Amino acid sequence: MSxxxxxxxxxxxxxxxxxxxxxxxxxNIIYNTTGIINFAQGxxxxxxxxxxxxxxxxxxxPLAVAGAVAxxxxxxxxxxxxxxxxxxxxxxLRLIIVTIGLSIVLRAAVLHIWDEKVRALPFFxxxxxxxxxxxxxxxxxxxxWVLGICAVTVAGLxxxxxxxxxxxxxxxxxxxxxxxxxxxIPVGRMVTLSFTLSAAIGALAGCAISPVTQTQYDMGAPxxxxxxxxxxxxxxGNSLAAxxxxxxLGVLESFSICIFPLAYQHxxxxxxxxxxLVFRPSGLFGSxxxxxxxxx
Amino acid sequence: MLRIxxxxxxxxxxxxxxxxxxxxxxxxxxxxxxxxGAGKSTxxxxxxxxxxxxAGEVVLNGRPITxxxxxxxxxxxxxxxxxxxxxFGPMTVRENLLMGGxxxxxxxxxxxxEAALEEVYGLFEVLRQRRDQLAGTLSGGEQQMLAIGxxxxxxxxxxxxxxxxxxxxxxxxxxxxxxxPELKRRGMTLLLVEQNARAAxxxxxxxxxxxxGQIVCEGDSEELLxxxxxxxxxxxxxxxxxxx
Ligand SMILES: Nc1ncnc2c1ncn2[C@@H]1O[C@H](COP(=O)(O)OP(=O)(O)OP(=O)(O)O)[C@@H](O)[C@H]1O
Ligand SMILES: [Mg+2]
Numbered sequence: 215m216s217x218x219x220x221x222x223x224x225x226x227x228x229x230x231x232x233x234x235x236x237x238x239x240x241x242n243i244i245y246n247t248t249g250i251i252n253f254a255q256g257x258x259x260x261x262x263x264x265x266x267x268x269x270x271x272x273x274x275x276p277l278a279v280a281g282a283v284a285x286x287x288x289x290x291x292x293x294x295x296x297x298x299x300x301x302x303x304x305x306x307l308r309l310i311i312v313t314i315g316l317s318i319v320l321r322a323a324v325l326h327i328w329d330e331k332v333r334a335l336p337f338f339x340x341x342x343x344x345x346x347x348x349x350x351x352x353x354x355x356x357x358x359w360v361l362g363i364c365a366v367t368v369a370g371l372x373x374x375x376x377x378x379x380x381x382x383x384x385x386x387x388x389x390x391x392x393x394x395x396x397x398x399i400p401v402g403r404m405v406t407l408s409f410t411l412s413a414a415i416g417a418l419a420g421c422a423i424s425p426v427t428q429t430q431y432d433m434g435a436p437x438x439x440x441x442x443x444x445x446x447x448x449x450x451g452n453s454l455a456a457x458x459x460x461x462x463l464g465v466l467e468s469f470s471i472c473i474f475p476l477a478y479q480h481x482x483x484x485x486x487x488x489x490x491l492v493f494r495p496s497g498l499f500g501s502x503x504x505x506x507x508x509x510x
Numbered sequence: 511m512l513r514i515x516x517x518x519x520x521x522x523x524x525x526x527x528x529x530x531x532x533x534x535x536x537x538x539x540x541x542x543x544x545x546x547g548a549g550k551s552t553x554x555x556x557x558x559x560x561x562x563x564x565a566g567e568v569v570l571n572g573r574p575i576t577x578x579x580x581x582x583x584x585x586x587x588x589x590x591x592x593x594x595x596x597x598f599g600p601m602t603v604r605e606n607l608l609m610g611g612x613x614x615x616x617x618x619x620x621x622x623x624e625a626a627l628e629e630v631y632g633l634f635e636v637l638r639q640r641r642d643q644l645a646g647t648l649s650g651g652e653q654q655m656l657a658i659g660x661x662x663x664x665x666x667x668x669x670x671x672x673x674x675x676x677x678x679x680x681x682x683x684x685x686x687x688x689x690x691p692e693l694k695r696r697g698m699t700l701l702l703v704e705q706n707a708r709a710a711x712x713x714x715x716x717x718x719x720x721x722x723g724q725i726v727c728e729g730d731s732e733e734l735l736x737x738x739x740x741x742x743x744x745x746x747x748x749x750x751x752x753x754x
Contacts (some may be wrong), residue, residue, distance in 0.1 A: 379608065379615050382601070386609045389598035392560055396592060398584035398613035398664060 215472065221351040223468045229357035231464020233427060236364050236419040237441030238448065238456040239371070240412040246375060246451045247384040247408035250309040254293075255416055256438030257320035262286040262417020263429040264324060267333045275336065279421045283414050290413020294406040317434065325431040335424040342425070360422045364460075367415055368453045384408055388451075436480075443487040449497025459498060511536045511668055511699045512557070512588070517566035519556045526552045528723040529566065534668065539690060539700040541710040541731075543744055544720035550703040551593045553720070554670045558590040559583040570668065584664050585613050591661040593672035593703075595653045599646025603637055606645050606656055610663025623663070630659040633689055651682035658686065662693075669693065670701045675709060687713055707744040711735050719744070 215223075237259060244252040266282035273281065293316065301308055337344070338359045345352040375381040386394040387404045395401050420429065427433070444463055448455030463483055470482045490497065512534040520526040526549040534540045544550050555561040557568055559580040568576045570588055578586075589610075598606050607630055611623040631638035634655040640648060645656055654674055661669055675683040683706070690700060690713045704710035711717055711731045719727040719740060727740060734740050 379612065382605055383609060383612055385601060386598045386605075389600055390596050393592060393596040393598065394609070395560065395580035396558060396584065396590050396596075397609045397660065398581045399609065400579075400581045 218350045221349060223472070224465055225348060225351050225353040225357075227465030227468030228361070228461055229354060229426065229464070230467060231461035232357055232360040232364055232457075233419075233423045233437075233460075234440045234444045234463055235457040235460025236360055236367070236422060237416070237437050238444040238460055239364070239367055239453045240416040240419060241441055241445040242451050242453050242456060243371065243412040243415065244408045245388070245445070247387050248309065248405055249306050249388045250313065251442065251450075252409075252412065253310065253313045253438060253442075254317035254320055254434075255412065255441060256434030256436075257317050257324070258286055258290060258413045258416030258434075259420035259423075259437055260324055260429060260431060260434040261289065261320065261420070262413075263335065263420030263424040264328050264333070264431075265417070266421045267335055267424070267429065268328075270335060275338070278335075279418070282421060283417045286417035286420075287410045287414035290416075291406055291410035293413075294409025295402075297409070298402040298405050317438070321432060321434060324434075328431060330431055332428050332430045333424075334428040335421055337425045338422075354426065356422070356425050360426075363418060363422050364457050367418070368457055371453050380404075380407070440483060443483050446487060446495075447490050447498055449499050452497070452499060455497060455499035462498075511538075511571060512701065513567075513569040514553075514557065515567040515569070517553070517556060517568065518564045519552060519561055519566075520564065521552075521561075525564075526723050527556065530720070530723070530725055532718050532725060532728070534699055534701050536667075536699055537694065537697065538716065539694055539702060539714045541702040541704055541707075541714035541717045542720055543704055543707040543710060543717060543740075545743070546705070547722075548720045549723045550720055551672050554590055554672050554701070554703055555592075557583070557588070557670065560590075581613070584666070587664075587667040588670065589661040589664050589666035589668075590670045591657045591672065591674065593676065595650075595657040597645040597648070597653050597656050597660070599644065601645055602642050603645055603648070603656055604641040606660050607637070607663050610660035611665075613664050622665070626663050626665055630662055633662070633692070634659055651678045651686075654678055654682070654686060658689075666698070668699045668701065670703070672703045673705060674702075675704065675706045683709065705744075707740070708735075 240255045240258065241251065244250060262282045265285050266278045269278035269281045297312060298304065301312060337356050340355050344355060346355055346358065375385055383399045384404050386397065386399060387401050391401055444460040445456050447463060448459035463486060467479050467482050470479060514530060514532050516529045516531055518527050518529055530553060542550055552561060556563050559578050563577055567574060570586055573586065575583055575586055598609065607627055608623065611626055614622055636652055637655060637659055640652065645653065648656060658671065658674060674686050687709055693700060702710055702714060711734055714731050716730055717734045718725050727737065
């Protein structure tokens, strides 16, 4: 393989990896507040993209994206609020199972509102054939958009969780729900807020990746699996690590094509997920000590 | 300050409190002693709003708080330092304390929270030294101080402490107990739950004895320390060994 070819594989991997990363970030927000894995995260991505596509028929693209983010966030908030009220003893396991059910319901709802047709948002800049040169290899400008949005969200979230009272209160809820209540933190409202936030970021992800991946009602689940793998790989709850892990997995998958047949591409990420769960459950970048402190 | 009337509660079908009544007057240190499983922690959790009451009444400063959620109980001026410390392990000491002051969120609250932070650091100097350390990596005694400090951050008028001596070296227990009269001097009222009855009765003004969900005995601390039944059941040899 020539150096140029290798670089091209790398950039293809980065494109895919940035998509995984932006989906993974959504997982981390709910995890950081509740300790649960929201298996409906992929559906937030689809819902956001579909809403933007519909809105784009009547409004310009930036407005359509903003509207889709707002609508999906509201839906996420409603779901979070409903969840905290409906589930009587909200243990982590119960809530995770509820989110699995929720993902099925949401997928059916999206199928019902739209249909099974494949749709896509237009490229944010340029078209599908335009590309940016990079040392002789080429990358689609949309991948740069996705990476840029990743960077901005990660920076924003890090500031939010580390330095604001509300962000810290959300982390306190995950660390010890009862103690958070005893501090005067309204735990239910924090859970609602975390669903709102991660639905918003899921929707933003959906809009950013739609021009590249296109959007169909049932693409939530496979996306969620990839996002989940990446979130675990980076270390649950750490968004910066998730981006690094996403790019790593993307590149890994991209190079796997030269070695294994194309059909094994997804098996690579599952294998990675299993390996990490067995050998390093705290993630590649997570510190074992910190994850030990999180045990409830 | 706090009045509890015929409080009943439990878990599922298990009835733990069978009609408990007690009161704590403003400026007092009152202790509640009793054996394992008597329902002491359940009583405090119920007042704090973590466990729902089945029957009875809880009145704080003349205002009924029966069955209010924890955040509203804290907002009405009553904080609990829970059994087993329950600090936020993956967060720093300072962040843990800031969480204790969450009720004052908003612009005006920031200065007061800084002042409260200084007070807590003044009370427990180790916490200041360890402020950027993750709470989960503190020693048991330090975690207990953090749990108490976190409860104080809301500037409560009534502080409830559940077994602050649990699993801690005697020297540290003594240090924590020395701060209790200081809190009283600062105008706080204390409800202290202990198995270590001797240590508790020494700092307390009054005490109650809880046995299988019922108050069986109450009185001034000296009275209880001299009471035959109490001596036999709670101040026996085992307890002396823990204490001395
Ligand atoms: N979350 C719970 N679910 C079910 N039963 C519980 C729960 N918490 C406590 N119990 C039961 O309630 C009873 C009283 O427990 P509680 O913790 O109030 O006792 P305690 O007086 O604080 O004891 P200790 O001195 O050991 O802390 C016990 O029989 C206990 O098994
Ligand atoms: Mg107890």
